[in-house]
Amino acid sequence: MRVGVPKEIKTHEYRVGLVPGSVRELAHHGHEVIVETGAGRGIGVDDGAYSQAGARIVATAAEVFAAAEMIVKVKEPQPAEIALLRPGQVLFTYLHLAADRALTDGLMQRGIAGIAYETVTDARGGLPLLAPMSEVAGRMAVQVGAHYLEKEQGGIGILLGGVPGVPAAKVVVLGGGVAGSNATRIAVGMEAQVTVIDRSLARLKELDDLFGPRLQTVFSTMENIEGEVATADLVVSTVLIPGAAAPKLIRRELVRRMRPGSVIVDVAIDQGGSAETSRPTSHAAPVYVEEGVIHYCVTNMPGAVARTSAIALNNATLPFVLALADKGWRQALSDDPHLRGGLNLLDGQITYPAVAAAFGLPHQKPAF
Incomplete structure (x- = not known):
């Protein structure tokens, strides 16, 4: 799978979706990782570290979004990034849709598979990708x-x-x-x-x-x-x-x-x-x-301590990123009900009941 990592553009957001160690794991599994230049600068990591880990460095976010089948971020996409998403693309990041109708509508219009860190669960009923932050x-x-x-x-x-x-x-x-x-x-x-x-x-x-x-x-x-x-x-x-x-x-x-x-x-x-x-x-x-x-x-409070936060977040997200890349996102969601709990949007429909309830909209249960 082609996995894309754009530089975060939310105000004073310095974290990064994948640190070099995570990129190396994906490359070891045979996946291609495309990283926007400067994506790791906020945590003190230069492009060279990503190249050594096996990533391909590109000049713009547009190139990342155009090449990748799955986008791995930290924060919800900003308007300029929403415009770059395309139908069928996987977005794996914090979304917090229930607090933002405009974001929800924008992502629904793009027809993506939106998997939110904050609603992925574990066997004990916890939220393992929200917990580190x-x-x-x-x-x-x-x-x-x-x-x-x-x-x-x-x-x-x-x-x-x-x-x-x-x-x-x-x-x-x-x-x-x-x-x-x-x-x-x-x-x-x-x-x-x-x-x-x-x-x-x-x-x-x-x-x-x-x-x-x-x-x-x-x-x-x-x-x-x-x-x-x-x-x-x-x-x-x-x-x-x-x-x-x-x-x-x-x-x-x-x-x-x-x-x-x-x-x-x-x-x-x-x-x-x-x-x-x-x-x-x-x-x-x-x-x-x-x-x-x-x-x-x-x-985005944890963005102030970006290095600590990015590493802690990657420790939690990497197994799920690998599962999505190794199996393909549909199979990965089908195999793991806890990861499936992260699916908030699919093909223009809300799939997470609490998000739908926040806006008085219907939700569609995914067919897998």
């Missing part, structure tokens, strides 16, 4: 939240861990999944007062066993969310419904009750965000103030 985003969320709590950044001027005689900041984490547990780990390590809210008692028990008295766990109800968020210095929202739009758990009235200069980091922004006041931002302009509260809503 959720780990990164969760850990980053507390780091950036602590930064924007500083007075010179517009924050309230509070040190996350406090000092003797001065209370630590209160951090509230919504969601105890992969991103939430990683955010908790960093916040606890920085000696903040940390509360995790989740609707799974089993998950709360696991976190309680892991962190002990350093962590407060709270069952998720609207009353509990309102009570904890209103008094928080930093809120990290990680709530996820696979493939669907994020639920709006933080109402505008609740944001209005928060202390001016406090911070919300909405990790769920890729799926539309879980605060009514959240709207997508980029690394070029990561924050804005709404109702007196600083909002950090960058849709």
Whole structure:
């Protein structure tokens, strides 16, 4: 199979779909890999490393899209890239369609097979291709939240861990999944007062066993969310419904009750965000103030630590990329129900129920 790797063009996105080690594996399996020049520059990898791994370097994204049967990316295609896709081509990347009707319509019109990293599953019901970036985003969320709590950044001027005689900041984490547990780990390590809210008692028990008295766990109800968020210095929202739009758990009235200069980091922004006041931002302009509260809503948070993120992502995606290339995408999807769960679009139809439900559209179950 001919596999294409274009350079990412989303604002301040430095990750790359395939690192040289992954290219070498594909070449070893007999596949041709076409890489756009400069695709690895953001992670400190030059064209020579890709050539040595067996890739063919081309000058433009148009050449990559024209030559490849499967495109492997990191972020959803931008308008200029959508125009380069063609019917029957496979697109394997993060899509997050439920938060973006224009993107969904554009990809449906191209007639591609759109396989989304974020809805591929595993035998335990997890999301193995979302997990690495959720780990990164969760850990980053507390780091950036602590930064924007500083007075010179517009924050309230509070040190996350406090000092003797001065209370630590209160951090509230919504969601105890992969991103939430990683955010908790960093916040606890920085000696903040940390509360995790989740609707799974089993998950709360696991976190309680892991962190002990350093962590407060709270069952998720609207009353509990309102009570904890209103008094928080930093809120990290990680709530996820696979493939669907994020639920709006933080109402505008609740944001209005928060202390001016406090911070919300909405990790769920890729799926539309879980605060009514959240709207997508980029690394070029990561924050804005709404109702007196600083909002950090960058849709590609892990892109800021591109080298770590790209390698971690490739560790997870490579087995699936190899399966799609070795078997052909139809056979690979037929053989693996977990990979088949990643199929969101096919031949102009939505195939993932949660995406269809987000827009009130029908979905078509794939015939394999």
